[in-house]
Amino acid sequence: MKHADHRKGYIRTITAVSIVGALGLLLSNYWLFLATSAAIAALISLSVGVVYGRAGMVALCPMAFAGIGGWTTGWLNLHTNLPFLADVVIGALAAVPVGIAMGLPALRLRGLNLAAATLAFGGAFAVVAFDRGFPGAAEHKPVERPIFASSETLYFFLAVLMLVVVSGLLNRAARTAIGASWMAVRDSERATAALGHSVVATKLLAFAVSAFIAGVGGALLAGQLGILSGNAFQPFTSMVIFTAAVAFGAAHLEGAILAGAATVFVPEILRLIELPQDIAPALFAVAALQALAGGEAGLAGALRAKWRPAPMAAAHPDRTYPVPSPALLAAVTRPRRVTDNSLRTPPLEVRDITVAYGRVVALDGVNLRVQSATVHGLIGPNGAGKSTLIDVISGFVSPTRGQIYLDGRVLFDVPPLSKDLPPHRRARKGIRRSFQQGRVSPSLTIDQYLRLSGARGSSDDRRLSDEILAALGCPAASTPIGTLDVGTRRLVGVATTLASRPSIVMLDEPAAGLATEESARLANVIRELPERFGCAVLLVEHDVKMIAVCCDEVTALDFGRVIAHGTPRSVLRNPKVLRAYLGGVDQPSRRPAAEVN
Numbered sequence: 399m400k401h402a403d404h405r406k407g408y409i410r411t412i413t414a415v416s417i418v419g420a421l422g423l424l425l426s427n428y429w430l431f432l433a434t435s436a437a438i439a440a441l442i443s444l445s446v447g448v449v450y451g452r453a454g455m456v457a458l459c460p461m462a463f464a465g466i467g468g469w470t471t472g473w474l475n476l477h478t479n480l481p482f483l484a485d486v487v488i489g490a491l492a493a494v495p496v497g498i499a500m501g502l503p504a505l506r507l508r509g510l511n512l513a514a515a516t517l518a519f520g521g522a523f524a525v526v527a528f529d530r531g532f533p534g535a536a537e538h539k540p541v542e543r544p545i546f547a548s549s550e551t552l553y554f555f556l557a558v559l560m561l562v563v564v565s566g567l568l569n570r571a572a573r574t575a576i577g578a579s580w581m582a583v584r585d586s587e588r589a590t591a592a593l594g595h596s597v598v599a600t601k602l603l604a605f606a607v608s609a610f611i612a613g614v615g616g617a618l619l620a621g622q623l624g625i626l627s628g629n630a631f632q633p634f635t636s637m638v639i640f641t642a643a644v645a646f647g648a649a650h651l652e653g654a655i656l657a658g659a660a661t662v663f664v665p666e667i668l669r670l671i672e673l674p675q676d677i678a679p680a681l682f683a684v685a686a687l688q689a690l691a692g693g694e695a696g697l698a699g700a701l702r703a704k705w706r707p708a709p710m711a712a713a714h715p716d717r718t719y720p721v722p723s724p725a726l727l728a729a730v731t732r733p734r735r736v737t738d739n740s741l742r743t744p745p746l747e748v749r750d751i752t753v754a755y756g757r758v759v760a761l762d763g764v765n766l767r768v769q770s771a772t773v774h775g776l777i778g779p780n781g782a783g784k785s786t787l788i789d790v791i792s793g794f795v796s797p798t799r800g801q802i803y804l805d806g807r808v809l810f811d812v813p814p815l816s817k818d819l820p821p822h823r824r825a826r827k828g829i830r831r832s833f834q835q836g837r838v839s840p841s842l843t844i845d846q847y848l849r850l851s852g853a854r855g856s857s858d859d860r861r862l863s864d865e866i867l868a869a870l871g872c873p874a875a876s877t878p879i880g881t882l883d884v885g886t887r888r889l890v891g892v893a894t895t896l897a898s899r900p901s902i903v904m905l906d907e908p909a910a911g912l913a914t915e916e917s918a919r920l921a922n923v924i925r926e927l928p929e930r931f932g933c934a935v936l937l938v939e940h941d942v943k944m945i946a947v948c949c950d951e952v953t954a955l956d957f958g959r960v961i962a963h964g965t966p967r968s969v970l971r972n973p974k975v976l977r978a979y980l981g982g983v984d985q986p987s988r989r990p991a992a993e994v995n
């Protein structure tokens with residue numbers, strides 16, 4: 399299989415090199431000039447592919463970043479003796495701080511609002527910086543090309559080489575946790591943070607990389623045209639590149655090439671057949687809408703799905719799991735300090751947690767302790783405060799009062815000492831959770847998801863996580879998550895959580911939406927987690943059967959207060975719990991915050 403893949407790869411490479419070589423040698427200077435423009439436009443489309451295609455943020459200012467790259471390269475070429483390629487790299491780097499600054503609105507804005515902000519930024523930059531003229535324009539001093547790329551043919555080869563190098567680096571990045579975090583943040587920011595990644599850093603890095611790539615495009619444009627004009631970097635050009643990138647799917651190299659070629663050759667063809675060139679942007683906009691109707695991957699994504707169908711998950715009808723090896727158990731269980739006292743330290747304890755959403759008191763002085771290597775159930779009717787408690791522990795909601803202890807150490811304390819760690823830092827400390835809506839990123843393979851979780855760093859980590867996948871009956875790591883059924887995705891979520899060696903695993907209604915049979919299988923897995931992997935589990939579930947089967951201890955909440963705690967049997971028979979689930983005339987109404995004390 400691998401051999402066949404290698405052979406296909408060689409054939410593709412030889413074909414591509416032959417086509418580029420033939421174009422370079424056979425085309426006239428005029429068509430070569432256009433082909434070079436297309437390669438540069440493809441590079442700028444790749445930059446859109448990073449920030450939109452991968453990270454899902456609508457940024458309409460790629461030409462502003464390209465303009466900074468072009469301006470800086472022109473200035474360096476005019477005023478220093480640095481080699482051309484150094485000018486290009488420094489020019490692209492100059493776009494990075496502006497890219498990061500442009501990423502700041504993306505931390506708060508999304509969709510149309512972000513599009514409007516970035517478009518306005520591109521417009522302002524064009525007026526303030528580019529319309530005043532590029533270096534060398536006033537003196538009519540063009541940027542000097544390097545000797546190795548002095549002719550149109552050689553410059554075309556240089557532009558194509560840059561495109562291939564940048565695309566290769568992006569493909570490599572896609573296989574790391576950073577690349578996976580871009581895709582994950584597009585699917586769910588909360589889930590990305592819960593896996594230990596800062597959403598702020600992930601988004602800003604996507605903007606920085608995108609600005610760098612567009613900056614390389616602008617720098618190459620400076621070498622191609624010699625003297626740049628502000629016309630090339632207007633917001634309208636940004637929108638044309640963006641729509642073409644969306645239509646063709648510029649997250650992939652082939653999509654970026656098609657987008658680059660379309661933005662250059664479609665207007666040219668329209669001119670040759672004596673139609674107005676201005677039709678081209680409208681055509682791209684229609685194509686982009688068409689592509690968005692079929693998903694966000696564009697034409698290239700759709701063709702990839704057709705020609706390279708994702709491997710389907712191997713079926714695990716009976717899910718009989720191999721017993722984990724002692725080495726696996728030792729590796730997964732967090733090393734604890736070996737004193738008698740620390741052996742009794744509960745992995746998670748919350749005291750007096752109080753949360754109010756305006757006048758609604760969601761949690762009112764909740765105390766809960768999850769003992770080492772146990773499953774602790776958290777039950778209660780709708781609105782009892784279960785998810786809020788998990789949100790508080792994982793850092794998504796700040797309580798007004800209370801303390802959280804992780805492995806006996808203070809994680810959060812209000813008042814008097816306020817220690818508040820953001821969700822991604824809590825995840826790195828060993829608090830891992832799932833979400834009610836099941837946010838295991840469908841854009842990633844299991845392997846990428848494990849990387850995102852920090853569970854594929856070393857070869858030992860890889861062996862461990864593969865063994866955990868097998869132990870839970872999950873498919874192989876290369877399987878795309880998008881091809882898995884809901885139940886298997888949940889198991890992948892649990893496996894990923896375990897592979898990151900957490901102190902505490904919090905599962906928020908893992909059986910929601912599962913068929914009875916799937917739910918029973920999942921219950922078996924959860925019940926065995928402490929024994930098989932030595933971890934502690936906090937399980938929020940409405941499925942009473944699952945609670946009875948899985949849990950060592952249960953805490954029941956109602957109206958944000960603990961109404962019962964003990965063994966599953968005692969809690970599930972407790973009259974207060976029965977009343978809370980069945981409702982009744984003696985149910986207290988939810989009291990406003992002002993009345994709590």
Ligand SMILES: Nc1ncnc2c1ncn2[C@@H]1O[C@H](COP(=O)(O)OP(=O)(O)OP(=O)(O)O)[C@@H](O)[C@H]1O
Pocket residue numbers: 755758759760778779780781782783784785786787
């Ligand atoms: N963001 C919010 N703003 C205002 N009120 C909220 C918010 N989130 C939750 N609440 C309220 O807090 C209370 C507790 O909600 P929570 O989602 O924690 O309950 P739950 O026990 O998890 O319910 P379910 O079983 O339906 O998921 C509810 O009254 C809910 O309406």
